[in-house]
Amino acid sequence: MKKNRIYLIIIAILLVISLILILFKTGALHGRNSSPKSDLFAVKDTANITKVFIANMAGDKVLLTRRDGVWYVQDSIRAMPEKVEELLSTIRNVTLQQTVAKTAQSNINKMMSVNAVKVEIYQNAPKFTLFKHGFFTKERLVKTYYMGPATMDNMANFAIIEGFDEPCIVHNPGFKGFLTPTYSFKPVDWYNCDLFSTKITRIKKLDVQDFDNPENSFSVEKVGPRFFALYDAQHQLVADYDTVRLLDMLAEYRDKNYELFIDNMAAEKRDSIIRFYHFKTITLEDVDGQKTMLEMYRKMTPDNFYLDAIVGKEDESENEPYNRDKFYAALNGDYHNLVQCQYYHFDRQLQPLSYFLKHQ
Numbered sequence: 001m002k003k004n005r006i007y008l009i010i011i012a013i014l015l016v017i018s019l020i021l022i023l024f025k026t027g028a029l030h031g032r033n034s035s036p037k038s039d040l041f042a043v044k045d046t047a048n049i050t051k052v053f054i055a056n057m058a059g060d061k062v063l064l065t066r067r068d069g070v071w072y073v074q075d076s077i078r079a080m081p082e083k084v085e086e087l088l089s090t091i092r093n094v095t096l097q098q099t100v101a102k103t104a105q106s107n108i109n110k111m112m113s114v115n116a117v118k119v120e121i122y123q124n125a126p127k128f129t130l131f132k133h134g135f136f137t138k139e140r141l142v143k144t145y146y147m148g149p150a151t152m153d154n155m156a157n158f159a160i161i162e163g164f165d166e167p168c169i170v171h172n173p174g175f176k177g178f179l180t181p182t183y184s185f186k187p188v189d190w191y192n193c194d195l196f197s198t199k200i201t202r203i204k205k206l207d208v209q210d211f212d213n214p215e216n217s218f219s220v221e222k223v224g225p226r227f228f229a230l231y232d233a234q235h236q237l238v239a240d241y242d243t244v245r246l247l248d249m250l251a252e253y254r255d256k257n258y259e260l261f262i263d264n265m266a267a268e269k270r271d272s273i274i275r276f277y278h279f280k281t282i283t284l285e286d287v288d289g290q291k292t293m294l295e296m297y298r299k300m301t302p303d304n305f306y307l308d309a310i311v312g313k314e315d316e317s318e319n320e321p322y323n324r325d326k327f328y329a330a331l332n333g334d335y336h337n338l339v340q341c342q343y344y345h346f347d348r349q350l351q352p353l354s355y356f357l358k359h360q
Contacts, residue, residue, distance in 0.1 A: 036096055036099070036164055036168070037096070038095050038096050039095065039096070040096045040161060040164065040168070041094045041095075041096060041143070041145055041159060041161055041168075041170055042091065042092060042093065042094050042095065043091050043092065043121050043123065043142060043143050044092055045123070046088040046089075046091055046092045048123045048124045048125065049066065049088065049091070049121060049122065049123050050065070050066050050122050050123060050124055050139050051063065051064065051065050051066070051120075051121075051122035051139075052064045052087065052091070052119070052120070052121055052122070053118075053119070053120040053122075054117060054118070054119055054120075054183050054184065054185045055117070055118045055185055056116075056117050056118075056185045057113070057114055057115070057116065060185045060186065061185055062074065062184070062185055062186065062187045062189075062190060063075065064079055064084065064087075064190060071084045073187050073190045073191055074187055077187075077191055077192070078191075078192040078194075079190045079191070079192055080190060080191065080192045080193065081192070083189070083190055084190070086182055087182055087183070089172075090172055090179055090182045090183075091121060093172050093173065093174075094170050094171075094172055094179065095170060095171060095172065095173055096168050096169075096170055097156055097168075097169045097170060097171050098168070098169050099166045099167070099168050099169075100158065100166065100167040100168065100169065105166065105167055108148070108158055108167045109160075109167060111148065111149060111158070112146055112148045112158060112160055112167060115148055115149050116146035116147060116148045116149075116159075116160070117146065117147045117148075117180070117183050117185055118144070118145075118146055119143075119144070119145050119146070119147055119183055120141055120143075120144050121141070121142055121143040121144075122139055122140065122141055122142065123139070123140060123142045124137060124138070124139055124140075125137065125138075125139075125140045125142050127140075143161070144161070144162040145159055145160060145161035145162065146159060146160045146161075147159050147170075147179060147180065147183050148160070148167075149180070150178035150180060151169060151178070154177065154178050155171060155176065155177065155178065156169050156170060156171035156178060156179075157169070157170055157171070157178050157179045157180060158170075188261050188263060191261050193257040193258055193259075193261075194255075194256070194257050195256045195257055195258055195292070195294055195329070195331060195339070195341075196253045196254075196255075196256040196284060196292060196294070197253075197254060197255060197256075198253050198254060198284060198286050198292075199253075199254045200226065200247065200250045200251045200253070200254065201225065201226065202286045202287050202288075203220075203222060203228075203250055203253060203284065203285075203286060203287075204221070204222050204285045204286055204287045204289075205219065205220065205221050205222065205284075205285040206219060206220040206221075206250065206253075206282070206283070206284050206285075207219045207281075207282070207283040208280065208281075208282050208283075208349075209280065209281040209282075209283075210279075210280055210352060210353075211278055211279050211280060211281075212279050212280075213352060214233060215233055215353075216233070216352030216353045216354060217232075217233040217353065218230060218231060218232055218233065218238075218353040218356070219231045219235065220246065220250065222287075226247070228246060228247075228250065230246060230356060232353060233353070238353075238356075238357070240357075240358050241356045241357055241358060242356050242357070242358050245348075245351075245355065245356050246356050248348060249348040249349065249351065249356075252348050252349065253284060253349075256345070256346065256349070257345075258329065258339035258340060258341050259326070259339075259340050259341055259342050259345075260339065260340040261337065261339055261340075262328075262337065262338045262339060262340060263337050265338060270335070270336075270338060273297045273298075273299075273328055273338070274297060274330070274335055277297040277298035277299075277300065277322070277328075278295060278296070278297050279296055279297065279298055279327075280295075280296040280350065281293065281294070281295045281296065282294045282296070282349060292331075292332065293331070293332050293333065294329050294330070294331055295329060295330045295333075296327055296328070296329050296341075297327060297328040297329065297330075297338075298322040298323070298327060298328075299322060299323040299326050299327050299328050299340070300321075300322050300323065301321055301322060301323045324343065325342060325343060325344075326340055326341065326342055326343065327340070327341055327343060328340060328341075329341050
């Protein structure tokens with residue numbers, strides 16, 4: 001009985017301490033308008049950030065989510081690592097420069113109500129920490145603030161954080177400029193432009209289908225470290241080929257990206273492009289069995305030639321040339337969102353089988 005009373009007292013003490021810590025953390029003990037710290041807006045432990053939600057006042061929004069160390073846009077499309085790292089660096093280092101003068105607060109609040117960008121930061125975080133040990137850890141909303149327009153000198157931003165009533169001026173020490181571009185609310189700004197990013201040593205198999213000239217289709221299979229077998233359209237082994245040309249082509253798969261993400265193309269136009277102007281498909285498989293498929297489509301010049309296809313005209317003629325600089329492509333069967341690429345960037349990848357034969 002005495003033991004139970006001791007346990008109850010210990011639990012009660014822990015609960016009181018926890019309550020005090022929570023109240024202190026939320027500002028209830030020291031007042032919401034007390035002098036803020038310079039790191040009021042910052043989240044120092046960005047390694048535990050799981051989500052960042054960004055939205056403007058017009059309803060445009062983007063959700064960045066981390067899964068298994070990889071960041072995704074809208075929970076499905078891989079995000080550009082460099083841009084995410086820039087955001088995390090800003091979240092980690094954003095510093096309160098000063099609070100806005102009392103006489104200007106009303107005007108700043110009005111400006112913020114129409115021009116601010118809302119930022120929510122989620123993190124795997126404990127409910128409270130006691131003696132350097134976290135308790136009740138789970139994904140939590142740890143910071144919400146509103147990033148407003150730039151200041152007059154374009155070297156900082158107005159901002160408001162939940163839990164502190166006064167508008168503030170924030171900046172990133174060492175960075176010359178304002179922070180607004182870092183907090184883009186447009187999903188397309190975060191998309192990873194990479195189509196292929198596989199080193200030659202990790203390529204297991206490559207299949208290239210040529211629909212304009214099927215006899216120039218070919219495939220490549222890894223047979224050893226930096227050794228590959230070349231097969232023709234009938235999957236017959238090509239005994240003699242230009243090794244340098246083949247290896248140069250394979251080496252370029254380490255860095256292939258698109259020029260433009262197209263998410264607003266009319267469905268009628270998109271469907272006709274996919275149906276009538278498919279000229280090549282590249283499928284790359286790495287040593288882990290991960291496959292990447294890129295289906296390529298001609299871009300017609302002028303751009304409204306697709307209308308002929310809709311009424312049943314399938315053959316291209318000399319009077320209907322395709323764009324010689326750019327083409328459309330669908331990545332991994334995503335026909336809803338096409339991308340635009342440049343031919344010169346895919347010069348070696350678009351070469352026919354004949355290009356790799358030694359007698360050429």
